[in-house]
Amino acid sequence: xxxxxxxxxxxxxxxxxxxxxxxxxxxxxxxxxxxxxxxxxxxxxxxxxxxxxxxxxxxxxxxxxxxxxxxxxxxxxxxxxxxxxxxxxxxxxxxxxxxxxxxxxxxxxxxxxxxxxxxxxxxxxxxxxxxxxxxxxxxxxxxxxxxxxxxxxxxxxxxxxxxxxxxxxxxxxxxxxxxxxxxxxxxxxxxxxxxxxxxxxxxxxxxxxxxxxxxxxxxxxxxxxxxxxxxxxxxxxxxxxxxxxxxxxxxxxxxxxxxxxxxxxxxxxxxxxxxxxxxxxxxxxxxxxxxxxxxxxxxxxxxxxxxxxxxxxxxxxxxxxxxxxxxxxxxxxxxxxxxxxxxxxxxxxxxxxxxxxxxxxxxxxxxxxxxxxxxxxxxxxxxxxxxxxxxxxxxxxxxxxxxxxxxxxxxxxxxxxxxxxxxxxxxxxxxxxxxxxxxxxxxxxxxxxxxxxxxxxxxxxxxxxxxxxxxxxxxxxxxxxxxxxxxxxxxxxxxxxxxxxxxxxxxxxxxxxxxxxxxxxxxxxxxxxxxxxxxxxxxxxxxxxxxxxxxxxxxxxxxxxxx
Amino acid sequence: xxxxxxxxxxxxxxxxxxxxxxxxxxxxxxxxxxxxxxxxxxxxxxxxxxxxxxxxxxxxxxxxxxxxxxxxxxxxxxxxxxxxxxxxxxxxxxxxxxxxxxxxxxxxxxxxxxxxxxxxxxxxxxxxxxxxxxxxxxxxxxxxxxxxxxxxxxxxxxxxxxxxxxxxxxxxxxxxxxxxxxxxxxxxxxxxxxxxxxxxxxxxxxxxxxxxxxxxxxxxxxxxxxxxxxxxxxxxxxxxxxxxxxxxxxxxxxxxxxxxxxxxxxxxxxxxxxxxxxxxxxxxxxxxxxxxxxxxxxxxxxxxxxxxxxxxxxxxxxxxxxxxxxxxxxxxxxxxxxxxxxxxxxxxxxxxxxxx
Numbered sequence: 059x060x061x062x063x064x065x066x067x068x069x070x071x072x073x074x075x076x077x078x079x080x081x082x083x084x085x086x087x088x089x090x091x092x093x094x095x096x097x098x099x100x101x102x103x104x105x106x107x108x109x110x111x112x113x114x115x116x117x118x119x120x121x122x123x124x125x126x127x128x129x130x131x132x133x134x135x136x137x138x139x140x141x142x143x144x145x146x147x148x149x150x151x152x153x154x155x156x157x158x159x160x161x162x163x164x165x166x167x168x169x170x171x172x173x174x175x176x177x178x179x180x181x182x183x184x185x186x187x188x189x190x191x192x193x194x195x196x197x198x199x200x201x202x203x204x205x206x207x208x209x210x211x212x213x214x215x216x217x218x219x220x221x222x223x224x225x226x227x228x229x230x231x232x233x234x235x236x237x238x239x240x241x242x243x244x245x246x247x248x249x250x251x252x253x254x255x256x257x258x259x260x261x262x263x264x265x266x267x268x269x270x271x272x273x274x275x276x277x278x279x280x281x282x283x284x285x286x287x288x289x290x291x292x293x294x295x296x297x298x299x300x301x302x303x304x305x306x307x308x309x310x311x312x313x314x315x316x317x318x319x320x321x322x323x324x325x326x327x328x329x330x331x332x333x334x335x336x337x338x339x340x341x342x343x344x345x346x347x348x349x350x351x352x353x354x355x356x357x358x359x360x361x362x363x364x365x366x367x368x369x370x371x372x373x374x375x376x377x378x379x380x381x382x383x384x385x386x387x388x389x390x391x392x393x394x395x396x397x398x399x400x401x402x403x404x405x406x407x408x409x410x411x412x413x414x415x416x417x418x419x420x421x422x423x424x425x426x427x428x429x430x431x432x433x434x435x436x437x438x439x440x441x442x443x444x445x446x447x448x449x450x451x452x453x454x455x456x457x458x459x460x461x462x463x464x465x466x467x468x469x470x471x472x473x474x475x476x477x478x479x480x481x482x483x484x485x486x487x488x489x490x491x492x493x494x495x496x497x498x499x500x501x502x503x504x505x506x507x508x509x510x511x512x513x514x515x516x517x518x519x520x521x522x523x524x525x526x527x528x529x530x531x532x533x534x535x536x537x538x539x540x541x542x543x544x545x546x547x548x549x550x551x552x553x554x555x556x557x558x559x560x561x562x563x564x565x566x567x568x569x570x571x572x573x574x575x576x577x578x579x580x581x582x583x584x585x586x587x588x589x590x591x592x593x594x595x596x597x598x599x600x601x602x603x604x605x606x607x608x609x610x611x612x613x614x615x616x617x618x619x620x621x
Numbered sequence: 622x623x624x625x626x627x628x629x630x631x632x633x634x635x636x637x638x639x640x641x642x643x644x645x646x647x648x649x650x651x652x653x654x655x656x657x658x659x660x661x662x663x664x665x666x667x668x669x670x671x672x673x674x675x676x677x678x679x680x681x682x683x684x685x686x687x688x689x690x691x692x693x694x695x696x697x698x699x700x701x702x703x704x705x706x707x708x709x710x711x712x713x714x715x716x717x718x719x720x721x722x723x724x725x726x727x728x729x730x731x732x733x734x735x736x737x738x739x740x741x742x743x744x745x746x747x748x749x750x751x752x753x754x755x756x757x758x759x760x761x762x763x764x765x766x767x768x769x770x771x772x773x774x775x776x777x778x779x780x781x782x783x784x785x786x787x788x789x790x791x792x793x794x795x796x797x798x799x800x801x802x803x804x805x806x807x808x809x810x811x812x813x814x815x816x817x818x819x820x821x822x823x824x825x826x827x828x829x830x831x832x833x834x835x836x837x838x839x840x841x842x843x844x845x846x847x848x849x850x851x852x853x854x855x856x857x858x859x860x861x862x863x864x865x866x867x868x869x870x871x872x873x874x875x876x877x878x879x880x881x882x883x884x885x886x887x888x889x890x891x892x893x894x895x896x897x898x899x900x901x902x903x904x905x906x907x908x909x910x911x912x913x914x915x916x917x918x919x920x921x922x923x924x925x926x927x928x929x930x931x932x933x934x935x936x937x938x939x940x941x942x943x944x945x946x947x948x949x950x951x952x953x954x955x956x957x958x959x960x961x962x963x964x965x966x967x968x969x970x971x972x973x974x975x976x977x
Binding site: 511512513514516517518519520521522523524527531532535536618 | 670673674675694695696697699700701702704706707708709710711712713721722724725726752753754768769772778
């Protein structure tokens with residue numbers, strides 16, 4: 059009798075019974091039209107012709123037989139490899155300088171290196187044109203090499219992937235176990251031997267991780283090659299040309315699937331090294347404080363100055379170019395480029411749209427991510443549902459934005475789909491952007507939630523308190539830093555994203571990042587710079603806000619942490 | 622006997638195919654201090670969480686007085702719990718932690734008054750405005766105790782409340798918790814794997830093994846009359862010697878015959894195991910012949926290791942004064958004990974129990 063009563067908890071309010079399984083089912087149901095079906099439609103387009111006939115691998119074979127497309131594949135692999143090598147090397151030295159030296163003001167390097175994260179990926183491309191282009195200020199530094207092509211793509215890609223590699227590597231450096239260094243020194247190892255036997259192995263997963271992330275980002279990036287690639291074709295620009303230029307959706311999807319391959323591979327490598335990483339650092343590890351060393355700190359100082367100067371030169375040039383009347387003939391400063399008169403009506407409107415997109419993505423995304431992460435991590439029922447959702451949550455990480463966007467076009471633009479009312483609208487842009495950046499924020503939320511004591515829910519229930527009180531009084535306040543980080547990350551990525559939304563906007567939902575691209579396309583490089591600068595300004599402003607909120611609001615809510 | 626506070630019948634807990642609890646029959650008397658004792662994985666915490674309503678049982682029933690609470694969710698049972706990790710809310714002050722369970726039940730002023738009163742009871746006056754991270758482990762433990770007691774729980778559940786503390790604090794808190802429990806008269810169930818903790822604190826001990834109850838009894842009964850070899854082995858130290866019954870009341874150990882005070886219920890002729898506590902073995906002028914293998918000075922006592930004629934080894938705990946008459950290591954001893962203290966078990970260590 060009692061076991062029967064167990065299955066029918068009739069005195070519980072309905073929503074409480076729903077909260078565990080129901081919410082997960084809801085989350086899974088949301089993932090179907092926003093992730094699975096678009097990707098499914100994309101795959102379908104790659105394997106079936108327009109009349110719905112199975113063509114199998116014909117498109118892929120045709121693709122491989124086309125010498126122009128072959129060249130694009132080779133080009134993509136080449137620039138991605140070179141950019142990865144340079145970016146990871148620079149980031150490694152920067153992370154080393156910040157974490158393992160006593161260089162004064164090393165926090166500043168960290169700040170400067172995060173600047174590129176605030177810029178749309180095409181911005182370094184625009185700045186490089188002014189530095190090294192036909193009428194560039196420092197054209198001679200390239201020694202006659204052509205900027206438009208692999209050189210430009212590599213420089214631009216290194217610039218905007220540097221913060222990502224730096225972030226991963228400095229985390230790896232920060233996590234290294236200080237006891238190992240002491241042991242090595244006590245055993246009389248030379249500094250070089252310590253570097254080779256302790257430093258390098260301890261950041262090895264960071265190196266692997268940053269390399270795969272940078273490679274994938276460059277391989278799938280669209281902004282830099284579009285602006286500065288010239289006649290040098292890579293896969294992402296090919297997709298754009300096939301879809302927008304030739305309306306060859308089948309071939310576009312086939313190339314998209316090729317684009318997913320390194321992303322899937324890097325996803326697998328990332329998961330693998332994440333599982334290794336956690337085992338590498340024990341609970342007894344101590345923090346490492348490097349001993350003073352003038353030579354090392356001096357070299358680090360020179361390097362930090364050079365690197366900061368390079369980053370600031372690129373950012374600064376974009377700002378300067380946006381303020382110049384007519385490059386290079388009339389260098390008087392003006393705000394005319396910010397009127398966006400070459401394309402009346404779209405300029406500021408595009409910027410407003412972008413703000414709207416970023417704001418809605420951040421608000422809507424933060425709530426959903428936190429809710430879903432909470433129920434996947436804290437739920438006690440529905441193990442299968444929770445694991446299924448965890449898998450779905452990680453999937454966007456392996457899907458390049460361009461591919462996701464293309465899938466959205468196929469799925470939401472299909473005439474028979476009742477959801478196609480969303481097509482071209484702001485809500486679809488928001489949905490696509492949330493999905494595109496879902497994985498990273500989900501992991502952030504899950505990490506924060508898992509740091510809470512596992513018995514909080516039980517303690518709350520045993521004290522006779524309703525579930526929402528725990529959420530309001532404990533869970534949300536304790537997770538507030540992570541929530542603010544998530545909001546900021548979604549906002550910044552929402553405002554600078556190009557790849558996922560490039561196929562999805564309509565005339566009244568043009569976005570700033572897309573407008574910047576189109577302005578550059580039509581030769582209005584200065585206005586393109588102005589638009590990119592607006593995006594950076596918005597990001598900086600929000601960053602400042604984030605910092606203020608963290609500093610003052612959190613100081614009140616979080617002082618239990620520091621006491 | 623009075624009506625028990627809690628009546629647990631035929632309780633079972635399964636996780637898929639695995640059975641975590643089985644055939645749990647238990648009455649909890651009002652006002653008593655009950656300990657669930659057993660090795661890790663024996664199901665003691667699972668049973669506690671089933672009683673709490675946190676991990677409901679798969680089958681069986683729990684009654685509180687007349688009312689069946691088998692399917693009642695945790696928040697409706699009105700029990701208090703202290704977790705092993707304490708699960709104090711890190712962003713709330715000590716006072717707010719203790720008052721947490723009173724929100725919505727009492728007005729703010731009364732809430733705080735009650736919380737202060739409880740903090741005073743557990744000896745933490747002046748800690749109201751501190752955060753959990755500013756308290757030591759032992760203080761956090763007492764905050765958790767005060768928080769659990771604040772809503773006046775019908776039953777207090779303690780899940781290994783002392784295991785995260787260092788030895789000195791642990792011993793101190795043991796007597797404090799016990800005294801507090803007696804003072805408040807709150808029925809308490811504590812889970813522990815520490816036999817000393819169970820023996821010193823509990824009114825009754827429930828010894829568990831592999832998801833089942835092995836024996837329920839007072840600390841004295843558990844120690845002196847262990848019903849199974851497992852209980853004898855887990856609670857305190859015991860020497861297990863291979864033996865054989867000549868007949869119901871004549872036991873053969875290492876070639877020596879011992880007259881039993883009461884007839885044993887085990888079958889004569891089969892190999893069995895005889896158990897004797899180290900402190901019950903004495904040195905004698907004549908008795909079981911043995912060889913001294915090692916001696917250890919423990920401060921208050923002396924521990925000897927000896928080998929019997931049949932090669933089996935046993936330990937002795939003697940007063941320090943006994944050192945005077947001891948031979949060198951390798952020398953001969955004669956051992957003796959009161960047969961009343963012998964416990965007899967089937968040679969199969971985990972089959973059904975039997976006593977002498």
